[in-house]
Amino acid sequence: MAVTDMPEFIRADGPDKVTGTGRYTADMTLTGQLVAKFKYAEVTHAIITKLDVEAARAIPGVFAVLTAADVPDIRFTYGIADRTLFATDRVRFEGEIVAAVAAISDDVAQQALDAIVFEYDELPPIVDLEAAIADGAALVHPDVDSYVVTGDTPHSGNVATHSSIAMGNAEEAMSNAATVVTSRYVADASHATPIEPRAVVAQWEGERVTVYTSTQVPFDARNLVCEALELPANRVRIIAPHLGGGFGGKCGGHFEPHIAALARAAKRPVKLVFSRWEEFIAPDRRREGMIIDITTGVDADGKIVARTGNILLDNGAYLADSAFFPQAAAMHVAGPYVIPNVFIDSRLVYTNHQPSGSVRAPTAPQGCWAVESHTDEIAAAIGMDPLDFRRKNIVTTGSVGAVGQTYDEIGLDQCLELAAESAGWGNDLPDDEALGISVGWWPSFHSPAGAYAKMHGDGSIQVITGASECGTGSVMTLRMLAADELGVDQTDIELVYQDTGAAPAGPGSSGSMTLFNHGRAVERAARQIADQIKELAATELEANAADIVLADGKASVAGTPTVSVPIVELAGSSPDGEILGSATTEDIEWPEIKGSTCLGDQGFSSWMAPQFSCHVVRVKVDKDTGVSRVLEVHAAHDSGTIINPIAAHGQIEGGVTMGIGQALTEGTQYDDAGRQRNAGLLEYKLQTIADAPKITTQFVEIYTPNAGPRGAKGLAEAPNVATCGAVNNAISAAIGKRIYQLPMTAERVWAAMNDISLEEA
């Protein structure tokens, strides 16, 4: 069956979600459950001088109070094992957990927090990226050299990891260039901000713990509980009920070990539900602030001949999952361009800010914003139209990119033309409006993932997957693939997901990997069942198994559709009473790569099944106030084949809207000590429906071999990449001045229009 024959998508979790009957983690209530609360440092950098929880423990109704002294002394995290569950000798950001309590009510839990004696000597906060890497700077982790290091993670002092790309001879090529443009861009940190604040419920039965939690990656959460509490994997079961959005912010494990430890100590189920303030300050998944210096040389024809870059990323206090960030950021500053000579240096810097971690296409919106703004500056410097300049320089099928990778069939050039045409590039607009263009790219990630498929004796079918449904619809799409393999209706299949006790491991909902990896596993598991059904049908119909076709719920002989048997009847005739399939992702070929990463290679030096996009936005700027509004977005994406169009459009619309928020209003503001000043939804402003522009989406569907099922690539992160750059280019075109800070708030636009430096104002 061709992909275009796919039936219309039916959302299996839809009725639950529109009727209010679906259970999210905060909706769980277990008999006897206690309330958990955390004592946060609230100071960003300090040596702990006293931590006394005896008074808190003595309060009636308090069942457990835990500190670092009550859990195994273990440092964890891939890259650099710099993290502990609770603060030990010092605190390094405001949301660091000092103690955790479990009590019979909210009020009593709060009393317990208030009774904890927590004293400290404050240290000067380390919050300036350039000062943090200067010689002699105080260290966020004075003992970093004693921590366990994994992977290619070169570190030194406050530089947590370091990565660089070097191709050709950038210095020499730059000195021979006809025109050289240099820019510095500074991006503020921002947040994933799912509407569901996270929640965790843990319950022990004997030596086994079940943790209900709003994680995007249940297997990572399980591994964290096992590692931090020294438990074997077979005693920890993670179940994620419906997930109220994640956007990367809920990747991995976070607070599951704390709540599991509390429940064990209290001998009662324990439940944690975050307030919105906690959702802002405590998780180790914020989008990192960045300082990006770029210099580009072009020849007399407007071809890019050289690029150098220097990137500093604000890691915050702990490494979370950010070890690959410098390399990813370097890839974005190189960009989807043909550039023969490149040198980019990229460093992830420890500070006393909240830790950075994966948020939807980590490093990409900021990196792309910088490089695409810079691209318009180059075009302006040589007097070329920004669209023409990109036509001349972007990667196309067969070209060798700025990182040495040769591209198979790709559709960036088509994306560029489609988005520009849709937006009416070159048409006259009112004085206060302009179009801006940006291209973007993002990889697809291969990961091991498994799936089971089961046809029960009564013919009903179950697909059991380690995938997670954070809202995108991608898990829901998995049953379309299985249904297609089995010749049944998608509604005949029930999904079991988000349960480490039931499913084979996989990357959950992270890195746009659900369909790409879990999809291939599900297809193969379903195919195993299909093969067994064909065998049974062959016996029944006295035909050759190779000639059996599964369609419309029937097994029939090819060419003779009247000779058939209902599939449900065959299941019962299996000697085992049921039919089982079990599969994993097969190894797929990696693209050919000419390595250009010199150090800090975390697997990003070439991109498998790379996705490309072009966004053209139409912006209106109020020239009195600097308030910018995005009126239209024209998006064109190459994410390979599109299996589920309605869900795919939903991802583009959601990702673009998130991008507009990041472009205009979403920036974390810190006080001098590095505490967040806008940790609430009134102060940290998301886009509302009243702000939402008209979004036109087109897909360039290029079948991509050696990729996801049926030629699909990843999808859900890519739409969050290019929007910020396009918005800056539109604002700059409208006001005749460029904005060098992200987000491009009304204040910053107004200051640029009036040549005022905000620092001086």
Add this chain to the structure above:
Amino acid sequence: MSTPSNRTLNAVELQVNGVAYPVAIETSRNLSGVLRDEVGLTGTKEGCDDCECGACMVLLDGQPINSCSYLAVQAQGREITTIEGLADGDDLHPLQRNILAMGGVQCGFCTPGMLMSATALLERNPTPTEDEIKIGLSGNLCRCTGYAKILDSVAATAVEIS
């Protein structure tokens, strides 16, 4: 600060989706918490606690309110409608049917609040313009969808029921 021993509880009867629920609650309890923890209807969500997100939207005598910022005792004697009261038995309300069919549901966390706001909007204005829909739903944040399919589904419902 109250402890279990000195809590003052008020006996209150809440009328929710046509059913009377007797509950014993402190005066300070907000309506969303009481609906979720005492009445047992968890369809009403909490995304903040400060009138910022709209996930907790319910109808009070037909008017949309953020139930996180409304005292439960004040709802006594008034008709409360939550997401669980929107469908007619097994028949989904057209808004529920359309938002689902048209792709306006992703994670679903904003959906109950969004649907309650949309219900109130169509009650008072069965033929809203696009701008009127946007104003009616501007207190409901959605991080997933970019709103396009939500907007379309409310517009389609207006056409369907008028």
